[in-house]
Amino acid sequence: xxxxLRPLSLPPFITERLPLGYRRIFVNDDILDDExxxxxxxxxxxxxxxxxxxxxxLKPISKVEL
Amino acid sequence: MELEKVLAxxxxxxxxxxxxxxxxxxxxxxxxxxxxxxRISTFPSEYFPLFKLFRTHRLGExxxxxxxxxxxxxxxxLGFLVSNEYVAFVDELAPFxxxxxxxxxxxxxxxxxxxxxxxxxxxxxxxxxxxALGCMHLQVRSYSPVFTLSDxxxxxxxxxxxxxxxxxxxxxxxxxxxxxxxxxxxxxNRILVGLVVHSASQDRRIRVDYGARRTSAxxxxxxxxxxxxxxxxxxxxxxxxxxxxxxxxxxxxxxxxHFNGCLNRKISIDETGQVRNCPAMGRSFGHHQSVTLSDxxxxxxxxSAWRVRKDEIKVCQDCQFRYACTDCRxxxxxxxxxxxxxxxxxxxxxxxxxxxxxxRPGAAATWETYxxxxxxxxxxxx
Numbered sequence: 001x002x003x004x005l006r007p008l009s010l011p012p013f014i015t016e017r018l019p020l021g022y023r024r025i026f027v028n029d030d031i032l033d034d035e036x037x038x039x040x041x042x043x044x045x046x047x048x049x050x051x052x053x054x055x056x057x058l059k060p061i062s063k064v065e066l
Numbered sequence: 067m068e069l070e071k072v073l074a075x076x077x078x079x080x081x082x083x084x085x086x087x088x089x090x091x092x093x094x095x096x097x098x099x100x101x102x103x104x105r106i107s108t109f110p111s112e113y114f115p116l117f118k119l120f121r122t123h124r125l126g127e128x129x130x131x132x133x134x135x136x137x138x139x140x141x142x143x144l145g146f147l148v149s150n151e152y153v154a155f156v157d158e159l160a161p162f163x164x165x166x167x168x169x170x171x172x173x174x175x176x177x178x179x180x181x182x183x184x185x186x187x188x189x190x191x192x193x194x195x196x197x198a199l200g201c202m203h204l205q206v207r208s209y210s211p212v213f214t215l216s217d218x219x220x221x222x223x224x225x226x227x228x229x230x231x232x233x234x235x236x237x238x239x240x241x242x243x244x245x246x247x248x249x250x251x252x253x254x255n256r257i258l259v260g261l262v263v264h265s266a267s268q269d270r271r272i273r274v275d276y277g278a279r280r281t282s283a284x285x286x287x288x289x290x291x292x293x294x295x296x297x298x299x300x301x302x303x304x305x306x307x308x309x310x311x312x313x314x315x316x317x318x319x320x321x322x323x324h325f326n327g328c329l330n331r332k333i334s335i336d337e338t339g340q341v342r343n344c345p346a347m348g349r350s351f352g353h354h355q356s357v358t359l360s361d362x363x364x365x366x367x368x369x370s371a372w373r374v375r376k377d378e379i380k381v382c383q384d385c386q387f388r389y390a391c392t393d394c395r396x397x398x399x400x401x402x403x404x405x406x407x408x409x410x411x412x413x414x415x416x417x418x419x420x421x422x423x424x425x426r427p428g429a430a431a432t433w434e435t436y437x438x439x440x441x442x443x444x445x446x447x448x
Contacts, residue, residue, distance in 0.1 A: 056259060057232060058318050059327060059392055061177045061205040064236060065305040065410075066264060066295050 069145050076155035077126030081144070085165050087152045088319065089117050092386025094418040098152055099314040099389065101165075106314060106390060107150055108418075113143045121159060169320040173200030173229065174363055176331035180206045181300055181345045182213040183337035188355055189221055192335060195359040197228035199333075205234040205260075207345075209297055209337065215243055215251055222255040234260035236297060239267070248290050249274050259288065266292040300336065300346035301437065304394035306411040308420060311390045319389050322376060327392035330372040333359060343371040346396035371395060374404075381407040385415040397436055399429070409433065 083089065086101040096111045119128055129137055147153040156162070178201050180192060196204065206213065206221060218235050225233055235258065252258050252274045272290040275283040312318050312327070321330060329343050336345040339353050341362055351362045362368050374395055376388035380403070385391070393408060400406035409432055412423045423429055 057177060057203040057234075058315060059312050060310065061203060061234060061332075062179055062207065062303050063305045063310050063328075063392065063394065064207065064262075064297060065302050066236070066262060066291075066293050066297060 069141075069148060072148065072155070073125065073141070073144065077129070078124055079155040079157055080124055080159050081120040081128075081147075082154050082156045082159060082162055083117060083120060083147070083152060084154065085162055086316070088165075089114065090386050090389055092418075093384040093415045095386055095415070097386035098150075099319055100150075100152070101314050101316045101319055104313040104315060106311070106387070107146075107152075108386060109143070109146060111386075113139075116140065116143060125155065165316060167320050167323050169317065169324050171202075171331060173202055173331065174360070175199040175201040175333050177201065177203040177205070178332065179334040179345055180204070181335065181337040182206065182208040183210050183299070184212060185337070185339065186212065186217070187335055187339050189217075189224055192354060192359070193221070193224040193228060193230065196230060196333075198360055199363060200229045201333075202229060203232045203234070204230050205236070207236040207297065207300075208238055209299055211238050211240050213237055214240065215247060218258075219251055219255065222251075222257050225257055230257070232259040233257045236262040236264060238297070239263045239265045239292070241267075245272050248272060252288065252290060253277075262291045262293065264293050264295055264297040266294055268292065269294055300344075300396075303344075303346055304397045304408060304410045306391060306394060306408055306413070306423075308413075310392070311387055312392065314390055322389045322391075324375065325372050326374045326395065327376070329374070329393075329395060332372075333363060333368075343368065344396050347371075379405050379407055381415065382411075385413065387413065387415075397433075399426075399432065401432060401435060409436070 083098075088099045088101065090097045090099060091114045092108075092111055094111055095108045096114045097106050097108045099106055123131075128140065132140055144153070175196065178192075178196055180187060180189070193204075204225065206218070215237070218237060222233055233255075248261065248263065249272060252261055253276055256276075270292050272292065273287055274290060275287040278286050312322075318327070321327065325331075332343065334342050334345045335354050336342055336350075339355065340350040341352055341354050341357060341359065342350055351357065351365075351368060374393075376382045376385075376391065376393060379393070381399075382388050382391070382393070391411075394410060395408075397409040398404075398406035399409050409429060410423045412420050414421070424433070
């Protein structure tokens, strides 16, 4: 673990009644950039599985003699 | 535990054939389809009536009614069933109902074929209309260098963001393409799940691992198949061999009970652009540029081919592999009979033997008829 990282402060989590497992997250200001602090909207295709999961046909589409 | 002891302890119990292990009766040999493990075991059909007795008699009752010889046979058959984990011994059968045999798919068209030879098609229109039908799998088969690797990339791009989840291609080898070109196209188009290159200079396979290493590479890798054989036309389709039999699963097993394994929810564009159930079948439903695929699919005459079940086809209805075989309605052993078995099937269920279909009496003459009358036979009358 890098010494540059500092543990998150726990009191805000306790106040918000969030699980303390979050304390395992460490932050470093240097690696926070605009992209990390903005809420992103991902452009997804109509069928998300096209880009995330490729299934196989259960049966051969044709039976060519090769 | 030894079989003897298992049987001795189970005399008061029923023999339960697990509900995902389904027996299929054939003329000479019958089969058990293990739908979960995806395997088929065959055994002599003389044993098949036992499955009915298992449902009505407990093991001890069965043994009591059998002669000494029959008991030995039953013992041997039970050994086969137990060692393959097809059966368990249970007090009651009622808690183990059969798996429902219903089948459906969340789409009007499940798979499609586009054949290409001397002319290109309007791929954008085809893919757009397949998307409207919810088509999940597309195969393009090219018989000449007209369809290039670049065309394949364009087609893969058209399929992105549509209902089409997988694209398979069988294309002609182009000597100007290197192995890296093929690998690059497959790697950058994840939708491409199969690529066969025919008319190549040598038979070999090119491994594509998408940059993955070790065990993960085994999971994601695919192989590009290069073959010296030449694919010339749709006449080169319809081959049914042991290799072509489906690995059984509940969805395919149920589908083949109710529908034709090849034609159900399929639409094809042949090499001249005509829309057909299968590129090799006689009936055309119009040129793809002048018709709408959804209009054709909605028509009862197009869907009639979907319902030609193996149970209604001569010879096939006596074959224990009928629910693992995707059939062929384009080339029939008797071209004048709609319920004839596929010409290119090499299995004989009456002798339980595989052979080259060309060696069957009359097969060569029938094949010559198909070669001459290509696309003229109304195989299925609408």
